[in-house]
Amino acid sequence: MDHAATTFMKPEVLAAMAPYFSRYFGNPSSFYRFARESRKGVEEARGAVGAALGASTDEIFFTAGGSEADNWAIKGVALANRERGDHIITSAIEHHAVLHTCEWLEKQGFSVTYLPVDEFGRVDPGDVEDAITDKTILVSVMMANNEIGTVQPVAEIGKVAHDHGVLFHTDAVQAIGAVPIDVDAMGIDLLSLSGHKFYGPKGTGALYIRRGTRVENLVHGGGQERGRRAGTENVPGIVGLGRAIALATADIEGHNRRIAGMRDRLVRGVLDAIPDARANGHPTERLANNANFSFRYVEGESILLLLDARGICASTGSACSSGSSEPSHVLLAIGLSHEEAHGSLRLTLGDANTEEDVDHLLEVLPDVIGRLRQISPLTPISARMPEAD
Amino acid sequence: MDHAATTFMKPEVLAAMAPYFSRYFGNPSSFYRFARESRKGVEEARGAVGAALGASTDEIFFTAGGSEADNWAIKGVALANRERGDHIITSAIEHHAVLHTCEWLEKQGFSVTYLPVDEFGRVDPGDVEDAITDKTILVSVMMANNEIGTVQPVAEIGKVAHDHGVLFHTDAVQAIGAVPIDVDAMGIDLLSLSGHKFYGPKGTGALYIRRGTRVENLVHGGGQERGRRAGTENVPGIVGLGRAIALATADIEGHNRRIAGMRDRLVRGVLDAIPDARANGHPTERLANNANFSFRYVEGESILLLLDARGICASTGSACSSGSSEPSHVLLAIGLSHEEAHGSLRLTLGDANTEEDVDHLLEVLPDVIGRLRQISPLTPISARMPEAD
Amino acid sequence: MYTEKVMEEITNPQNVGEIADADAVGEVGSPACGDIMRIYLKVEGDRITDARFRTFGCGAAIASSSMATRMIRGMSLAEAWAVSNADVVEALGALPLAKVHCSVLARDAIRAAINDCRTRRGLEPWEVRSSGCDGETGHGPGPENG
Amino acid sequence: MYTEKVMEEITNPQNVGEIADADAVGEVGSPACGDIMRIYLKVEGDRITDARFRTFGCGAAIASSSMATRMIRGMSLAEAWAVSNADVVEALGALPLAKVHCSVLARDAIRAAINDCRTRRGLEPWEVRSSGCDGETGHGPGPENG
Ligand SMILES: Cc1ncc(COP(=O)(O)O)c(C=O)c1O
Numbered sequence A, B: 001m002d003h004a005a006t007t008f009m010k011p012e013v014l015a016a017m018a019p020y021f022s023r024y025f026g027n028p029s030s031f032y033r034f035a036r037e038s039r040k041g042v043e044e045a046r047g048a049v050g051a052a053l054g055a056s057t058d059e060i061f062f063t064a065g066g067s068e069a070d071n072w073a074i075k076g077v078a079l080a081n082r083e084r085g086d087h088i089i090t091s092a093i094e095h096h097a098v099l100h101t102c103e104w105l106e107k108q109g110f111s112v113t114y115l116p117v118d119e120f121g122r123v124d125p126g127d128v129e130d131a132i133t134d135k136t137i138l139v140s141v142m143m144a145n146n147e148i149g150t151v152q153p154v155a156e157i158g159k160v161a162h163d164h165g166v167l168f169h170t171d172a173v174q175a176i177g178a179v180p181i182d183v184d185a186m187g188i189d190l191l192s193l194s195g196h197k198f199y200g201p202k203g204t205g206a207l208y209i210r211r212g213t214r215v216e217n218l219v220h221g222g223g224q225e226r227g228r229r230a231g232t233e234n235v236p237g238i239v240g241l242g243r244a245i246a247l248a249t250a251d252i253e254g255h256n257r258r259i260a261g262m263r264d265r266l267v268r269g270v271l272d273a274i275p276d277a278r279a280n281g282h283p284t285e286r287l288a289n290n291a292n293f294s295f296r297y298v299e300g301e302s303i304l305l306l307l308d309a310r311g312i313c314a315s316t317g318s319a320c321s322s323g324s325s326e327p328s329h330v331l332l333a334i335g336l337s338h339e340e341a342h343g344s345l346r347l348t349l350g351d352a353n354t355e356e357d358v359d360h361l362l363e364v365l366p367d368v369i370g371r372l373r374q375i376s377p378l379t380p381i382s383a384r385m386p387e388a389d
Numbered sequence C, D: 001m002y003t004e005k006v007m008e009e010i011t012n013p014q015n016v017g018e019i020a021d022a023d024a025v026g027e028v029g030s031p032a033c034g035d036i037m038r039i040y041l042k043v044e045g046d047r048i049t050d051a052r053f054r055t056f057g058c059g060a061a062i063a064s065s066s067m068a069t070r071m072i073r074g075m076s077l078a079e080a081w082a083v084s085n086a087d088v089v090e091a092l093g094a095l096p097l098a099k100v101h102c103s104v105l106a107r108d109a110i111r112a113a114i115n116d117c118r119t120r121r122g123l124e125p126w127e128v129r130s131s132g133c134d135g136e137t138g139h140g141p142g143p144e145n146g
């Protein structure tokens, strides 16, 4: 139940890639007819990505993943438009690929506004408008959050940005296949996506760049991707990404209906069975597959470990690995205390999950939380199970 | 005969990758036991790359290819060491991934020396020494040239750099499996490589960074690659890269012997059969698989096309695709005239080539050159075949 | 990169060679540019009765010269002058965008040959600006409008 | 990430709980840090006869507390004071580098409990500097050298 971290690759995707490993292995930038199949594979994939976003084929540029796309979009716009302004607006709950890129730009002399979010994790388009100055060159707000699943009012934010002549980038890594996207209707100038979040290959991604948008290159060198992203094309990866995005966006509504049904039963079941628990994120404006909880008195990593021992993969916003175990910036931004933020659990459903998985989780999780609360010094006596030995 | 452009993937490599697409699809940065196989696959590959370079495992960082590795090495060193100096030394015959990166740094205020090469394409280590100033922070000279195959005196250049306390980066994209590498003996601080040049997967690469070397990140975000290269790891790709480099470096000498035998017969055959032709690059200090020719009076692309029509893939330094058809910067740097540079042909042999391929080439090429010379207005009457119609 | 039709024109170009007693020769390009086109004409009265070429250059340059000479055979000089680079591309079916400048070279070579013919006959050359390496040309007024 | 042995200690921690009439309690960490360890001791004369813990924290914190309480049962106070974080890691077999600070927390919790015991008995606490969130601790002189 950790599909937001990465997904398995669908058999159809691997099947689409297979011929390009060894049979059509040509370098698509090569010249001879032998390379034609590679070129065709890449261009068909480009078409599939364009179609999924309501964009033209020539506005799609392949990258090695979501992080590269985010870095490229933000640094690229910043460096190419420096003489127009040095101010960037983003939100406090972006992925680190956006936040750390913005921090790097601050070191290069740019100034960045990190907008707050409400208790559900939503950015207020009015805040975006208020933050815009005549130095603002870019607004970057993600389409859907990877931890708490909150979907942002992207179209409104896009409109605000455009009303002020400011470019709008959105990290849609978690949104592909979950939110119907139309870059024109949503006022999006740049959009990042990553293949392995929708049953495509790892190490593949794409950046949509609206025609005419000034963006400096991130990777300099050969003339690949029409001179904008150097490096021999990862042909099988690109082909797989194309196939995966076509599959993922074929029936977003039907997919969401099925997944949200399971997710809602899971959330209700957890909150019914476990006291002192809360569901994080927005009640309705959220990804269909995402459930995020805070369980008081316990710490997230230990929840994961005990779930793992019972065969359930999950994720937590508490990243106790750096020594100074930082709680999730997203959970703090929606107003959770450090303790609550440390005790978070993210469950994200995917195509492989069934109702039986939900049953299993509902069977296991209350026990796991109960055992950890028994260990914890924070647990009030009232919330403690009878002592074991 | 264009193995320097890209190679097919060996069946062993695909076989090594296969389980990581759908079975061990875990995110190696995830926590649970399920992700352990992914982590193990990545770390074994890191070990294989380290072993191939005489480096430690913790000095290897995976990238999406050679271009990214070059960009990262050069921008990373430049930006991280700016307060120590702003001068970079490279050569005139580097790959565009190095040259365009240096040009970008010039726009950011760095100064770059582009060292000349001799008629064989070699950089003189003495020139490197003369170019070093107290502002110099980096020397970047490629290990082997992708067009003319010349192998540089890397160890001497590394020594000069280190004698002056300057970091040394080498683009070894063409050298893996062809030149035995020992980063310590050669005084290399950073080294770029790319998987698809040695029968590994496209869209994979690595940067070796000597322990303690100050390098700024190129892709900011998550903590992957020990916090130095963000982005979910391309697990199957990395595993394939590891397998490929182990295979490619298992018997470099034997491989070179076999390939150079064919190559030498090819070069002799071509020069014997075709007048007004020259072999470019160094007579002995060159990649075993590389042959590069200039044929006077004809243009490279048209050679490729006629070869292609006869089933032979090749490459040319004449890139007549930009409108302002630029001849190869490498061929101009070794002193060829524009006309000679335009009439170049690169043939690069690989594991799939046989003596029959050489026979076929020797049968076809003289006719192709003859026909083009008949069309060309530059061909002297003496060098022309009898008029056709 | 090239269509089958263009490849056919490249592998089997028509009208290759010189005309020993040509009435006109036009040459454009340079070795530095990577393209040289030379067109030879036989002109009887106002009519082109033979056209041949020699070209140093890429596939598109060869195909464009071949096609251009095929097109102008039998045309009057004014008709040949009116042949645009788009006409050459159309006759070839298609050229990659980056190669369109080769069709411009072909047009320029035709015009250079026509003006050579006019000059040899003691007539004013029609106005033309020659193209640089980048294939950009000013459109001098053709005979239609000047 | 964790070895089987450490996972066993996490899924089946020993000595969880409180000692109702404890002779000493030591607590380190804070909710903001993401780790709290509380160790309860029963001390007869100079000897630790029972040790229990409650921990809020990651797997390594739970495993370290469990192992630490197992180690110090039956030790004298001076012996228990001398238990280093490296001893805890060794007893666990191994901890990931990023988790070593949890073993430091366990050592600090033991020492805090021992000093609580000494204070209750009217003795000077042995010198110790408490660790911050980052798990760095000054090494106060133990009983051996103070
Ligand atoms: C010498 C050299 N450096 C860098 C590169 C770039 O590698 P990649 O295409 O994998 O990014 C290449 C290959 O194109 C190369 O030959």
Ligand SMILES: Cc1ncc(COP(=O)(O)O)c(C=O)c1O
Residues within 6 Å of the ligand: A064, A065, A066, A067, A068, A070, A095, A097, A142, A144, A145, A146, A171, A173, A174, A194, A195, A196, A203, A205, B230, B231, B232, B233
């Ligand atoms: C919202 C978001 N942005 C960016 C990324 C980075 O994508 P990748 O790991 O493919 O570089 C992720 C996934 O980790 C994500 O969830």
